[in-house]
Amino acid sequence: MTSPGQGGMVAGTPATSPASHRSLGTAASLLATLLCPRHDAATIRPRHDVPPPPGWPEDVAFLVRPRLAPGFPPELVPLLLAASPSSSPASSFASSFSSSASASSSPRYAPRPTPHPATVAIKRVSTPAHPAHGQRCLVARKRIAPGELVIPYLGVVHADVEGRPSPHAESDYDLSLLRLSGADPRNPFPGLHVSLGVDAAGAGNAARFVNDYRGVAARPNAEFRVGRGDAGELRMEVWALKAGIAKGDEVLVSYGKGWWGARVG
């Protein structure tokens, strides 16, 4: 879940006066009416790739392909692709995007669609003792074999460059795909730490409902693994562990002690 503090307003210093709020609100609803005549600003729906599966929340876009975050640095796109030349100097990445002529021959980020798998379902957590009671979870609709890919984790693929604010910092749906030190030869921002991640807070697929095993079961039955999609793109995936996942069981991973450590207290 995204922090309520992410709206861009500093506590105690509203960005606009109440009067300008009203005129902004009026302008926003007028714009919404012009762009989308049948909906006002409060009822604009998220842009789904295809109709979502049962149990999907109304305010989250359902994806069958990951989306690149707006403003994703083009220099970093090769890092998402299969043919990422790990030994090339950073300068050659940057120069390959420096003109429109070379951009046309640049590798494209074009993941293939991944439909919602028939093996899993989104459910409400109805057991009061479950620590995520009232939220959603992912349940196996039939037995999932040991070592089987359960579902890829789709969301908005973003890059965070050291020193630049990240809108994903507070997200509970954000997973790290790749981290580069400032000295890494693949890093086109020398001296700055770069990290690529996938955030399913506002847009994703059913993998965003995988809960942590703590307080639910003795151990996880699945794990997050970085892998590659059919088009070779770097992505996060959920895989069944060695016991497999029984029909009707919740798919549970370990978010890691670090994830919880950053959120406790």
Ligand SMILES: C[S@@+](CC[C@H](N)C(=O)[O-])C[C@H]1O[C@@H](n2cnc3c(N)ncnc32)[C@H](O)[C@@H]1O
């Ligand atoms: C990636 S979401 C998982 C899906 C979430 N249950 C939902 O309905 O959107 C992560 C959030 O789920 C909840 N969660 C997952 N596993 C949990 C656990 N073992 N104990 C407590 N909360 C958990 C926490 O609120 C956490 O911030």
